[in-house]
Amino acid sequence: MSAPARILVVDDEASLRQMMDVLLRRMGHEVELASGVREARERLDAATTPFDLVVTDLMMADGTGLEVLDHARATSTETQVLVVTAHGSVETAVDAMRRGAYCYLEKPLSVSEARAQVEKALEKRSLMKDNSSLRIITRGLTPEGGSGSLIGRSATFQTAMDFVRRAAPNRASVLITGESGTGKELFARAIHTSSDRSAGPFVVINCGAIPAELVESELFGHEKGAFTGAANRALGMFRQADGGTLFLDEIGDVPLPLQVKLLRALQERKVRPVGGTTEIPIDTRIVAATNRDLAQMVKEKSFREDLYYRLNVLRLHLPPLRDRREDLPALIEHFRSRFAAENGRAFVTFSPEALRLMLAHQWPGNVRELENAVERAVTLAQGGTVIRDDLPPELLGAAGFSRPGEMVLPPEGLQLEATLDDIERSFIRQALERAKGVRTHAAGHLGLTFRSFRYRLQKLGMAGGEAPVGEGEGDPDEAEARARR
Numbered sequence: 001m002s003a004p005a006r007i008l009v010v011d012d013e014a015s016l017r018q019m020m021d022v023l024l025r026r027m028g029h030e031v032e033l034a035s036g037v038r039e040a041r042e043r044l045d046a047a048t049t050p051f052d053l054v055v056t057d058l059m060m061a062d063g064t065g066l067e068v069l070d071h072a073r074a075t076s077t078e079t080q081v082l083v084v085t086a087h088g089s090v091e092t093a094v095d096a097m098r099r100g101a102y103c104y105l106e107k108p109l110s111v112s113e114a115r116a117q118v119e120k121a122l123e124k125r126s127l128m129k130d131n132s133s134l135r136i137i138t139r140g141l142t143p144e145g146g147s148g149s150l151i152g153r154s155a156t157f158q159t160a161m162d163f164v165r166r167a168a169p170n171r172a173s174v175l176i177t178g179e180s181g182t183g184k185e186l187f188a189r190a191i192h193t194s195s196d197r198s199a200g201p202f203v204v205i206n207c208g209a210i211p212a213e214l215v216e217s218e219l220f221g222h223e224k225g226a227f228t229g230a231a232n233r234a235l236g237m238f239r240q241a242d243g244g245t246l247f248l249d250e251i252g253d254v255p256l257p258l259q260v261k262l263l264r265a266l267q268e269r270k271v272r273p274v275g276g277t278t279e280i281p282i283d284t285r286i287v288a289a290t291n292r293d294l295a296q297m298v299k300e301k302s303f304r305e306d307l308y309y310r311l312n313v314l315r316l317h318l319p320p321l322r323d324r325r326e327d328l329p330a331l332i333e334h335f336r337s338r339f340a341a342e343n344g345r346a347f348v349t350f351s352p353e354a355l356r357l358m359l360a361h362q363w364p365g366n367v368r369e370l371e372n373a374v375e376r377a378v379t380l381a382q383g384g385t386v387i388r389d390d391l392p393p394e395l396l397g398a399a400g401f402s403r404p405g406e407m408v409l410p411p412e413g414l415q416l417e418a419t420l421d422d423i424e425r426s427f428i429r430q431a432l433e434r435a436k437g438v439r440t441h442a443a444g445h446l447g448l449t450f451r452s453f454r455y456r457l458q459k460l461g462m463a464g465g466e467a468p469v470g471e472g473e474g475d476p477d478e479a480e481a482r483a484r485r
Contacts, residue, residue: 005029005122006049010040010056010068011084016109020055023111024118028437037063041071050076052125053118058085058092058104066096073100080121084109119436124385126352150186151334152327156319160187163316168194173266175251175311176289178318181366184289185249187316191287192245200244205237208253216258217274220265226275238271241284251311252292252303263307286311321363321370328359331367335374348378350386353434357388361395425460428453 007029009020017033024031032051034040037060044051054072056065065083072079083096083104096104102121105114150161167174168191176184185204192202210218217227221236237246248254254262265271266286270279288311297303321327332350340348350358354377363369373392380390388396427446435441443453456462 005052005125006032006047007053007055007118008032008034008040008043008051008072010034010036010054010060010065012036012057012060012062016057016084019109019111020114023114024055027115027118036060037067040068044071044075047075050079053080053082053121055082055084055118058083058096066092066099069096069099069101078125080125082117082121115438119438119441123351123436150183150190151330152324153330154324154326156324157327160316160318161190163314164190164194167191167314167316169196170314171285172313173286173288173311174314174316175294176287176316176318177294178289178291179320179366180291181368182318182320183367184291184318185247187318188245188247188287188289192247192285195245195285197244197285201241202245202247203237203241204247204249206249208250212255212258215255216261219258219262220271220273221276222274223276226273230275234273236271236273238265238282238284239280242282243284245285245287248286248288250290251288252290252294252297256302256304259304259307263304263310266307266310321366325359328370331370332358332374335371336378339375339378343378345378345381345384347384348381348386349384350377351388353388353430354386354391357391357395421460424456425462428456428460428462 007024009017009024009031010033011017011020012035014035017035021031021033032043034043040054040056044054051072054068056068058065065085069081069083072081077100080102081096081100083101084107085092085104086107102124103117105117150157152158152161164187174188174191176187178184189202192198205218207215217230217234217236219237221234221239222230224230224233265282268279269283270281272279294303294308294312298305298308321331332355336348336350358370358373361373365372373395376392377386377390381387428442431442431445432439434445439453439457440450443450446453448456
């Protein structure tokens with residue numbers, strides 16, 4: 001269950017203050033009481049940390065709940081406010097919501113409805129806290145902006161950034177290695193923008209995306225009529241990047257016959273266009289990248305050893321995202337903020353369950369997969385909160401068995417009863433987490449009656465702990481009746 005919330009109850013009727021005090025304390029929260037507007041202001045001002053929630057009556061002898069609302073919101077914009085109103089003043093309560101109240105409750109109060117709205121308001125408060133924490137994590141980082149941002153705080157990330165700072169002033173070739181999606185092009189661009197060539201062009205060519213017969217023309221250019229279809233003269237990527245940086249992505253896919261010409265261009269700093277008769281000087285820095293093992297390719301004679309050493313003057317290896325998990329919160333927050341702005345969403349955040357699934361995933365597609373997942377989640381989110389169902393299907397498997405039919409019997413067999421008990425415990429823990437520890441709600445998530453849920457808790461040895469209202473040994477309706485008394 002989550003940590004207790006600090007709640008201020010404001011009402012000039014002692015019986016209603018007492019009822020809310022009993023209900024909220026049995027839910028596990030810390031409660032302070034105020035008998036009117038003046039006392040509420042004093043308690044709000046005296047609080048060393050802001051209240052998580054304020055529950056205030058609308059009409060009181062010394063003022064209105066709107067005054068309490070305004071004072072609470074002025075103290076902390078993250079404090080949630082529930083307004084309690086008598087029948088006939090709903091219009092005023094709606095006005096309170098326009099001024100920042102979370103919702104309103106009508107008298108006579110229903111304990112179950114009050115409990116549900118308190119839980120929802122505190123969940124929103126919790127989401128805002130999580131979102132603020134993520135922003136604190138990213139503060140002080142210096143992103144480049146947009147998808148070119150470099151975000152991280154792990155030791156491996158800091159080592160890579162230190163390499164960028166040291167490599168940028170040089171002219172030597174750089175080889176960047178790492179799995180697909182680790183950000184090789186981003187680091188290549190960072191080397192360029194940090195160098196004295198930053199005013200020059202940064203030209204990108206994916207060597208694996210160009211047909212083998214056209215790679216030479218793309219790299220070195222061609223003269224008009226050099227081959228069928230060459231209707232015009234073309235400069236080629238080396239000359240387009242003159243005075244700047246040429247990024248050769250997927251360098252391991254360059255055909256072996258062309259590698260000797262590439263080596264010559266790097267050694268002589270000259271290129272000869274296809275169909276041309278003269279060599280043209282170039283001033284281009286080379287940054288190459290690959291997700292393949294070039295050293296192994298050299299042993300297999302599929303990559304030239306001399307070209308490998310010419311490219312591998314300075315080398316940067318980027319670890320996969322699963323090996324720098326400390327960077328996940330900052331990256332998630334960066335992409336959340338970016339895609340929320342792009343979609344015109346003033347406030348979008350992740351529910352605790354969705355954030356847990358994001359942090360638990362192994363991210364085989366690395367930062368690129370993470371970026372796509374956050375974009376999808378922010379786009380699909382309803383009501384400003386990303387929930388489990390907004391995430392890509394592959395993330396949902398991180399929490400357990402999404403489709404039991406896909407489970408496979410291990411070769412060594414298993415203990416069926418013990419395995420089923422483990423599965424049941426896992427789903428019960430997830431249901432309790434999703435329900436913020438409220439057992440009646442957790443039972444609903446599992447399609448069980450409260451009594452059946454309680455039996456399973458006892459059977460699995462999970463029934464310990466003092467239960468809030470609606471979660472104890474008696475029927476939940478009895479708890480409401482007791483609270484009314």
